Amino acid sequence: MAEKIGVFDSGIGGLTVMKALREAFPGLDMVYLGDLARVPYGGRSAETITRYALSDADFLMRGGVSAVIAACNTVSAIALEELRRRLAVPVYGVLECAAEQAAAATRSGTVGVIGTRATIASGAYERALLAKGGALRVLTNACPLLVPLVENGIAPDDPVAETICERYLRPFRGQGMDVLILGCTHYPVYRTVLQRLLPGVRLINSGEALAEQLRPLYGRYAAGSGHVDYYVTERSVAFDEIVRIMDDSVDAAAIHVDNSFL
């Protein structure tokens, strides 16, 4: 029987991770869950995030998956240990792999991280980066407005996007930072504006870093066409539009709704 892996996110930011996985392992069967009925997780308490993440993972487990991926930096920062304790299959997040890629890429030794309030407050990126060894200097800043700006159609070339990004990047200026981790799955949508504001700085996309990390495991699915199912816990008012912003190759009409476990 073909194996199937389960991927979940607080909403549909995780579609950027799915895209990276689909490109790397097109032959792999996958099922995705986006918890739109309780999105966003990024400003919530650690207790609530852990509770929600466990129920999301349980939903995937009931579908018979052989591994669970938390395609959400907030969940990866807060709840990964607890998920690993509670699930009988391997659990991967998007944080360790991004930290590893960043530690390998920096020449100056100064790495920046941007993410949600919960991700940054957790200190998980600092811990992961410092665990990679070497004498890294880690700078972080929470960017809570980027998710709503992305989801409400403020395009990367909109002056509002540039103004807000520039404010959030200010603490990193003049610090010798040469690598910035995009520590939230929505941020790749703003890659162009962030790169324009930080010329010469390497931006780390956590979805791509995860695909790299999983290559030894799933490299045998590098060809073919796997079956992918998408589930969400509700169709929000602007659902189709938000799906299109995150990944316009996904057909919003084909996404199933299941909120029986909430």
Next chain:
Amino acid sequence: MAEKIGVFDSGIGGLTVMKALREAFPGLDMVYLGDLARVPYGGRSAETITRYALSDADFLMRGGVSAVIAACNTVSAIALEELRRRLAVPVYGVLECAAEQAAAATRSGTVGVIGTRATIASGAYERALLAKGGALRVLTNACPLLVPLVENGIAPDDPVAETICERYLRPFRGQGMDVLILGCTHYPVYRTVLQRLLPGVRLINSGEALAEQLRPLYGRYAAGSGHVDYYVTERSVAFDEIVRIMDDSVDAAAIHVDNSFL
């Protein structure tokens, strides 16, 4: 025994309504519930909003309240009928009273409404305004970014607030509108910038409209000092800061957490 009324909101936008009620009826005992563990409701489906609103109201009912107030325009627009069917006490929203005040105030006959995606998509304000009789023309626009901007500390005098507000107000320009309903409990925080952009237009604050509507019922509490309890379903990461933005007279440290009913 003194009566006690229950007030709930998806989060802490409803604190602007509580403020209006406390000012109008300082002798009235009240209990407030902010569902921060599932906030925001404004982009969610009608089914999810109704489900959440019923569970919030049940929490208040178990506390022995004699009336329930939905201090949230989204809930008032989507779930008020269902709440009234299911609860054994009177249920008030913030929509009918705002519509009534707007219909009475307009001279030009053209009334504007701004609110969340769910509120505007519901058409509830149009229905309420047209039910007031007369030949009103109703213009609406969803402003989904205003809640995150307010909650993330973008002050009313910030150029970003003005830019986004101006975009959202564009469809109302040149239409002869003389009254605009602030159809979301967060929007009074941006009253100054909205008024600057719309000189001569009367802005309707739904919390103040509700206090006006309830005066015949609770006017006997216009003096004294009632007991007010505040509950939330979690303390989000930036909790204290968000409480301060919404109503700096509320002591964030004295707010209880109860998520036993989620």
